[in-house]
Amino acid sequence: MVDSSDQRRGSPSANGVWGNQASVLVGDYLFSRAFQMMVSDGDMAMLKLMSDVTNALAEGEVLQLSRTFHLEMTESECLEVIERKTAVLFKAASEVGAHAADQSAETVATMAEYGMCLGVAFQLMDDALDYLVEAEQAGKPVGHDLEEGKITLPLIHAMQRDAVLAAKVEEISERGCYEEGDREWVRERVTAQDGTGCAMDRAKDYAERAKRLLPETAEVEVRNLLAELADFSAHRPY
Template identity: 50%
Template sequence: MGVVIPLEEGKNKQASVKPLVDLTRLDMDRVNQLILSKAGSDVQMIPEVANHLISSGGKRLRPMLTLAAAQMFGYEGDGHIKLATSVEFMHTATLLHDDVVDESDLRRGKSTARMIWGNQASVLVGDFLLGQAFKMMVETGSMDALDVLASAAAVIAEGEVLQLSVAKNMETTEDDYLSVIRAKTAALFAAAAEVGPIIAGNDKSARSALRSYGMNLGLAFQLVDDALDYGGKAADLGKNVGDDFREGKITLPVILSYRRGTPEDRAFWKTAIEDGQSSDENLQQALALIGKYNGLADTIARAKHYGAIARDALSPLPASAHKAALMEVIDFCIERVN
């Protein structure tokens, strides 16, 4: 499956996260040191569980957004280091909790923490990381940043509960699903980007621009992840193609294919998802139906739509290397499906 993505200014090279990585490298070194420090505890199991996931190879895109957004507005203190670390701890805690709720065995190709240490340890270490995150937020002295990240934590939890309420329900609508990913995924992207201009003391228009950018980037990011589960390669995913299907997750390619299918097609989806009949043979049928009803192509089209909104959100800001890097991240996230 190939998708042509229109890039800015006639670019034809592959979009990359490297410009963002390069701009934030020195600050990310400080973030990584703080992560190791704040994940430490006299209770041996806490750093073991935390470091299992922290060291598992994620790109750490969310904290880089915080750093780049603060740098963009000339911030020279160290509050953005603590906020970026808080963002990463919130993300890590969410993953620990997610894997318990979803009963996941693998994450990024490795056994999940719950498979090694159990569900209780995963949940409690996630809670420890959230506590550390909030302590660092308070240390920055910014009530606005604390408010934004605390609100995001509440929204993420709401998204988890909402996902539970629609789990394995084939009558889930596209709007229902967008509400889930807006809360579970996009809210943290939005908060991560918004606290950058907050800590830099910038005005509400900059905050609004970065928040909109983060929210829509997060939506695009998750929709591409949905598509990759049915159209990617295991080496790129850090998991097996079709894992969402095997876990009975209802994502947008499935919703679109179900809605557009015949009564016979819908009966298949109910058996596969609601009744848990997720054999390899049924996965092949699911892939065929998603292809037949353009489930992947239309999911990617929606991701591109949100990517365009994210790009528009940054457009009024002055030109800079940071702005260009944040723009390129949008294309990078979407081009993962090529």
């Protein structure tokens, strides 16, 4: 709903099927129900972790929103948004798993870092795929990020190399929407300047970092699964 998209990862989105009203209300229900279940479980450390991450995520989304059409966005600001609006969720998921399995404080911290790297890799690929894949394959409209004013790494990288592209993006930003042909034109330029390749390379770096973090002492089967997950997030085709 937040990105007004009728599709989400290949399936119809909730707001597309049931409208905004039901989606907001049922979303609130799921959120509050999750907290209710955690409270009845009574693990204060878990509650702290999960209330911190939901708050960080909400902050991250607001941060991204405040950066709408912020054309001066640097690569490091871009990574900050990614960490705060996406990667903290992956971080919390990994951390909670280790905590619930009664692992040592050191393992919990390591798994938190693994999740953070996994999340950054995942989001960087997402940002690249928005300029790369065909709509049918993506399961959502492509070239949608810029349309919503989201300045992501592939675009930042390409704009640094291509003044014509930068001028065009400024024009789109001032108008606030695409004109006919803009979507395809921008997409070709971003790909031609290897903005997408740059984001994918960074995604692979983060995935490798995630894999190196996996504790030597972990069971081989578990290690392999977590390593595969990191690989998938940086190599997925959709």
